[in-house]
Amino acid sequence: MRRSFLVCTLLFLCCCITAFAQDKKVVSGTIKDSNGAFLPGVTIKEKGTSNGTMSNAEGGFKLSVPSNAVLVFSYMGYAAKEAPASGPLDIILSEDNKNLNEVVVTALGMKREQRKLGYAITELKGDEISKTNAINPVAALQGKVAGVDISSAVGGPQAAGRIILRGAKSLNDKDQPIFVVDGVIFENEVSDNAVNFGNVLKNLNPDEYQSVTVLKGAAATALYGSRALNGAVLITTKKGVARKGIGVTVSQTVQLEEVYKTPIELQNTYGAGLDGTFSSSDPEALDWAGGYSFGPKMEGQMKKVLNGELRPYSPMPNNYKDMYRTGQYYNTNVAMEGGSERGTFRLSFSRLNNKGVVTNNEFNRNNISLKASQTISKYLSADAGVTYTASKTYNPDRQGGDYTGQNLGRKYVYVFPRNYDPAYWSRQENYLAPDNSMRPTGSYAGADYWYTLAYNSWTRRESLLTGYVNLTATATDWLKFLLKGNMSKENTYDQRKDAGQGPNFSGSVGYFQEGGMDRLQHTFTGMAMITPKLGKDFEATLNLGAETWNSGIGQQYVNKTSGGLRLPRLYAISNSVNAAQIDNKPLDRKRINSVFFAASVAYKNAFFLDVTGRNDWSSALTYLTGNSNNSYFYPSFSGAWEFTESLKGKLPSVISFGKLRASYAMVGGDLNPYQTNSGYYTDSYFQGAGSNSSLPLMKIYNEDIMPNPNLKPSISHSLEFGADVRFFNNRLGFDVAWYKTNVKNQILQLPVSVESGVKSRYINAGNMQNTGIEVAINATPIQHKDFTWDLTLNGSHNKNKIIELTNGVSEVQLNEDQGVRVIATAGKAYGVLATPYGYTRNAQGQKIIEKSGDFPVQYKRAVNNNIGNITPDLNLGFSNTFTYKNWNLGFLLQARIGGDMFSASHQYGTGRGTTANTEAGRDAASGGITFTDGTGRTRNDGLIPDGVFQDGYTITDAAGQLVDLSGKTYREAYTAGYVTPLTPYQYYGMQGDWGIGIREYSVFDASYVALREVSLGYSLPSSLVQRAKLNSVRVNLVGRNLGYLYNHMPIGINPEAVRNNSSSAFSEYGSTPYTRNMAVTIQVGF
Incomplete structure (x- = not known):
């Protein structure tokens, strides 16, 4: 009986298994995004089960499922999609920036x-x-x-x-x-x-x-x-994905960078000269002295130039732009990937060659990367990666007050008159003498620029090696352990070659300099991840970890010749005329050890709370006295309430999703090492040319800084509230955030008295506050089977205030350039512009005029500690994407409203007469006044300055009588016959001259609206691609930095030409011209 029962049972199970097997089938298909590009790594699961797979590099998949199954397709950043398991599937996933389940x-x-x-x-x-x-x-x-x-x-x-x-x-x-x-x-x-x-x-x-x-x-x-x-x-x-075979993706990008406009508008009517005339000593020659462009009108007259040759005195409207070339960008990227569900790999290689618009400026980069993952066992998995990059930069463009002769922008506003002909002066015979020395025509003819371009160079080679290894051990279904290690090793080598400017490249100016740096940093982290089961309504996770970070393990050095090169153009330290300067030192070392935790709790899938805590021990705050402040703890608290989940069914149907959030956090900050103690290192000094001997020396780290053994970490206190609300099935969404951040105990470097033997000291001081609001709007106005329109608008406003500094410190200078400073003053906003070269005004706001040693009159200068602020009032971005079948078109507008900048190009270009604003008043047609000057010459370029004479200003009239002009405007004095109009050189010099000019004159609101990006993409249909035995083909056309829809700066000054990238940067001087990029990319998948 028992045997019969077992036989029947086995037969029944066999029948069930057979029936089940007969009801299963293999479903295949491809997955693409809305642009028609294949999506690798998409998770495909049979709904309600754990049965699943992932798409390969070509978006393809195969999965065995019952015939009545439903498949669920999910991918990070895309809306999940369901489809019945029927026949070959062609799945299109749409990007879902509004889906907070991602x-x-x-x-x-x-x-x-x-x-x-x-x-x-x-x-x-x-x-x-x-x-x-x-x-x-x-x-x-x-x-x-x-x-x-x-x-x-x-x-x-x-x-x-x-x-x-x-x-x-x-x-x-x-x-x-x-x-x-x-x-x-x-x-x-x-x-x-x-x-x-x-x-x-x-x-x-x-x-x-x-x-x-x-x-x-x-x-x-x-x-x-x-x-x-x-x-x-x-x-x-990107990491590897499971797929059949090996997938290969090749992309090629070609981009051209076009110079389409000078960074400041220049006048093209008047050329070399000071007083509207040619040379007083030789009427056939130009008055080229000083690079001024206050000469006669340029009408093609044949005149002698600096080298004595006769050249047409003609406008050169494109001479600035003609100094630049079309930039070229070529990038090739090849990637291979493959693997199974147990292990994947990805290998990629890229080569980039980019020639800038400035002659001889170039950047080349080669990059190779390998990433792999492996499920070693049921309990252990690993993933690792290594990347190596080698790059070389040639001759970066010079910016700001770079007086080596290589800042072209400075040349054209301050040095070259407007009749300068680069095609002529760039000829070798015009900058190189027969004895191979630089022509004595010098800077004003551009000899120094062309000579340097031909014979000097400044390059940097870099290598970067990075790697990581992550091990995950699963102990139970609620406990995992994670061990992570990563490192980066940087190496740089600089080389600067400068030929002497004397005969046969001799002279003390020639030199060779080399320098380099090796730096290693590594991090090791251990973490326990606990996910206890707390019942139906609660979810919780707890992460406990420890970390150690080390940086600065390496060496840096700078070696350079002194007194010139013994053998011309032999670039070696041993070729130094005098004893070479050798400086070697280890890099500043720093270590931070940490422990941390992160706890998360969720209640009824609607209320979420996160609490974190971290304690750092920083070596930079370790003291010899033992009074250490190097340990600092900072917590964070954040919570969110998804009210649409709690109030499900009670809210209007138009509300798709709603969440309120809040957070508070503290973060500590330290500083660079060796500021609290004096450290020592061994150095050597090279004793002379050709000598192999060296003398070991002991040097002090930061010897100009007084150590402070009482420094404490700075602490940031941050509060944030926000809301995220979506409407109409997520087709319209608003994300709003308000924040307030105070950074206290700022670590400041302040000057100290010379008698102390050092230059500065670090102290704890200050409380700096930022408050602001951020808004992001996402919308899909049109959503159709074949056509979709998505738009995004984001904006932010930040207000910064210096709450306090410290006793005895009224202000801190953040930056300075050309007599304009950026300062921080207690009770005022960050980034205030100040200058001792401001206007002096009377009670009515009129500018005060005083006597001058260089001109008939000049503006009286005053210290003005509020001529502007560098902080913008509003930052905006507006993007649109239109998708039609396999086509997509997008554009991005970006705006910066408010925020002032100082233009030294405008300042000195005005004083030199090169910029477009100086064309006004140069003749009667442009508003010039007819008058007779002191030489008896009748002219029609008289100009009246705006302002009133200072108290006590007197002149002697034609009758020999003393006349008091106090409080009178210049125009009133002119009308009364007491003064004559100013010449253009005098009038514009009052504003922009390097010595007596008013810097406040050239501070402007730098607001702009830019067409930042336009893109057009097309994916070839699958039918065409498959005929070519390919998996995918996509073509993208992209334009970047295409122009400005609005620019508040006068005479076309580039509002984004701030000359460096420090936080307090505020000025431009001789910036590169406006450029736009146009690129085409072809990507092919095999």
Whole structure:
């Protein structure tokens, strides 16, 4: 009986299994995005089961499921989609920036559902960054994230840009967020030098970006510790995906950069001269002295130039633009990937060659990357990656007051008269003498520029090696352990070659300089991840961890010749005429040890609470006295209430989603090492040319800075409230955030008395506050089967105030250039512009005129500590994307409203008569007054300055009588016959002369609206692609920096031409011209 029962049971089970097998089938298909591009790594699951797979590199998949199954397709950043398992499927997933169920990357690489977060976060897809072809990722974010203020890089394709999240927070220009690439931390190092070689970020490969996440608030970044005091930008790179065989993707980008406009408008009517005449000593020659353009009208007259040759005295309207070339950008990227559900890999290689618009400026980069993951066992998995980059930068463009003769912009506003002919003066015989020395015509003929261009160079070679290893051990279904390690090793080598300017390249000016730096940093993190089961209504996670970070393990050196080169153009330190200068020192070492926790609790899938805490021990705050302040703890609290979940069925149907959020956080900050103690290192001094001997020396770190053994960490207190509400089935959404941040105990470097033997000292002082509001609006006005229109508008306003400094300190100077300063004063806003060269005004606001030693009169100068503010009032971004079948068209507008800048080009161009504003009043047609000057010459270029004479201003009239002009306007005095009009040289010199000019005259509101980006993309239909035995073909056309719809700056001054990327940067001087980029990218998948 028992045997019969067993036989029947086995037969029954066999029948069931057979029936089940007969009811299953293999479903296949392809998955694309709304632009027609294949999506790899999409998760496909049989609904209600764990049965699933992932799409391969060509978006293809196969899955065995019952015939009546429903498949669920999900992918990060895209709306999930369901489809019945019937026949070959062609699935299109739409991007869903409004779907808060998506998983985003947060601090320490933790993945969280965005709807559960109690703070603002913005994530961009990697394609949005890579399609811009920006070498530095900072530029690619411009206009796309609320609360972010970005300044474009100047100085060449390699140059680094500036990014500030939610306002400047530091009084020492330490305001840049960290960049975290697969866990490896990089700093966006900024520079206020005239030469911008960029920073380590230029060595990243944007083609490998999977996503870029911007963490703006302290609650979002607290787990990164003091390094993320100013926010963080997380870059997650592409990893391998499971697929059949090996997938290959090849992309090629060609981009041209066109110079379409000078950075300031120049006049093209008057050429070399001071007083509207040719040379007084030789009527056949030009008065070229000083580079002034107050000469006669240019009408093609044949006149002698600086070398004595006769040349046409003619306008050169394009001479500035003609000095530049069309920039060229070529980027090739090849990626291979494959694997199974147990392990994947991705190998990529890219080569970039970018020639800038400035002759001899070039940036080349080679990048290779390998990433792999493996499920080793049921309990252990691993993923690892290694990336190596080698790059070389040639001759960055010079900016600002760079007096080496290489700043072209400065040349054209301050040195070259408007009749300067670059095609003529660039001929070798015009800058190089027969004995190979530089022509004595010098700077005013551009000999120094052309000579340097031909014989001198400044290059930098860099290498960057990064790697990471992550091990995940699963102990139980509620306990995991994670061990992470990462490292980066940077190496730079600079080489500067300068030929002497004497006969056969001799002379003491020639020199050779080389320098370099090796820096290693590494981080090790251990973490326990606990997910206890608390019942139906509660969910909880707890992460406990410890971390150690070490940086500065390496060496830096600068070696240079002295007194010229013994053998011309032999560039070696041993070729120095005098004893070479040798400086070697170890890099500043720094270590931060940390412990941290992160706890999350959810109640009824609607209420979410996060609490984090971190304690850092910083070596930079370790003291010899034992009174250590190097340990500092900072917590964060954030919460969110998804009220549409709690009030489900009780709200109007138009509300699709709603969440309120709030957070409070503290973050500590330290400083560079060796500020609290005096450290020592061994150096050597090279004793002479050709000598191999050296003398070991003991040197002090930061010997000009007085150590302060009582420094404490600065602390940031940040409060944030926000709301995220969506309407009409997520087709209209509003995200609003308000924040307030106070950074207290600012670490300031202040000057001390000379008698102390040092120059400065660090102290704790100050309380700096930022308050602001951010708004992001997302909408889909049209959503049709074949056509979709998506738009995004983001805007932010930040108000910064210096709450207090410290006793005995009334102001702190943040920056200075050409007599204009940026200052911080207690009780006032950050970034106030001040100058001792301001206008003196009377009670009625009229400018005061006084006597002058150089001109008939000049404006009386006064110290003015409020001539503007560098902080913008509003940052805006507005993007639109139109999708029709396999086509997509998009554009991005970006605006900066408010914020002042000082234009030295306008200042000195006015004084030199080169800029367009100086054309007014040069003849009767443009408003000039007819008068007879002191030489008896009748002229029609008289000008009347705006202003009144100071008290006590007297003159002697024609009758010999003393006349008091106190309080009279210049025009009143002219009408009464007491004074004559000023010549253009005198009139414009009162405003813009280097010596007596008024800097306040050239401070302007730098508001603008820019057409930042236009893109057009097309994906070939699958039918055509498959005939060619390919998996995908896509073509993108992208235009960047196409022009300005509005520019508030006068005479076309470039509002984004601030000459360096420090937080307090405010001035431009001789910037590169306006350029636009046009690119085509072809991507083919095999």
